Amino acid sequence: MFIAITCLGLLRPMLTTPPCVELNAPVVVRVGDGDLSCEPSSFDDSLDAAVRIQREFSTYPTALFARADCARIVLCTKLAYAGQLRAAIPDWEHNTLYIDTQRGAKSPGYPEHVLHHEFFHLIDHADDGDVYNDITWTALNPMGFRYGTGGVNAQTTRNTGALTDSMPGFLTHYATTGVEEDKAELFAFSITHRDYIAARIKTDTVLAAKVVRLKAILKNLCPDAEHLISIHPNASTTSHSAYPSNN
Numbered sequence: 001m002f003i004a005i006t007c008l009g010l011l012r013p014m015l016t017t018p019p020c021v022e023l024n025a026p027v028v029v030r031v032g033d034g035d036l037s038c039e040p041s042s043f044d045d046s047l048d049a050a051v052r053i054q055r056e057f058s059t060y061p062t063a064l065f066a067r068a069d070c071a072r073i074v075l076c077t078k079l080a081y082a083g084q085l086r087a088a089i090p091d092w093e094h095n096t097l098y099i100d101t102q103r104g105a106k107s108p109g110y111p112e113h114v115l116h117h118e119f120f121h122l123i124d125h126a127d128d129g130d131v132y133n134d135i136t137w138t139a140l141n142p143m144g145f146r147y148g149t150g151g152v153n154a155q156t157t158r159n160t161g162a163l164t165d166s167m168p169g170f171l172t173h174y175a176t177t178g179v180e181e182d183k184a185e186l187f188a189f190s191i192t193h194r195d196y197i198a199a200r201i202k203t204d205t206v207l208a209a210k211v212v213r214l215k216a217i218l219k220n221l222c223p224d225a226e227h228l229i230s231i232h233p234n235a236s237t238t239s240h241s242a243y244p245s246n247n
């Protein structure tokens with residue numbers, strides 16, 4: 001893949017590893033079965049996004065970017081996949097995380113959540129190469145639960161990303177749309193809403209087991225990354241008979 005990019009030269013000292021880069025021309029690139037497209041972002045929007053990325057990823061171990069195969073973060077706008085506008089897209093085929101610097105940028109907490117959520121998809125892919133299936137994780141769910149048809153079909157669902165305690169084992173409606181979204185939501189909220197998760201798992205044994213599993217996934221990929229999740233379920237909440245013994 002070729003992308004015409006320029007480093008944000010003035011910002012370079014404050015950017016993360018991997019580097020944030022900005023486009024200087026529209027891009028269309030084939031990813032999976034669809035086209036990813038985006039356009040250059042204004043400098044001011046790119047600056048705001050770069051500062052946010054620096055802040056949010058500052059606690060990530062440097063090794064995690066390499067382990068997650070994230071070589072660069074592209075700052076852009078009008079980001080879309082197969083014609084559907086997106087706030088961010090993890091492109092593990094090209095080791096790139098795309099961030100739309102405008103979409104949702106004014107919604108409190110949303111752009112921060114998106115960064116962690118989408119980065120986890122890169123982690124998830126690097127973990128075993130299969131983002132859309134995880135029988136160990138799925139086995140943690142309440143008996144009879146079935147995921148929906150994926151996040152792609154919930155992009156316009158009202159409040160799909162709002163935290164709710166109405167569904168034991170899940171943080172948001174979006175988390176119920178697919179195992180990949182369930183994991184990404186828990187990772188993101190474990191960083192941005194640590195105290196909320198810590199309180200939930202005192203009574204939600206399914207969620208507690210998922211926190212344990214999430215930390216194991218992180219540790220397996222990058223030992224230092226386990227500490228990103230500073231939530232510590234006690235043993236009694238993770239010994240539910242429904243949980244597989246090999247997780």
Ligand SMILES: [Zn+2]
Pocket residue numbers: 117118121151180181184
């Ligand atoms: Zn997602």
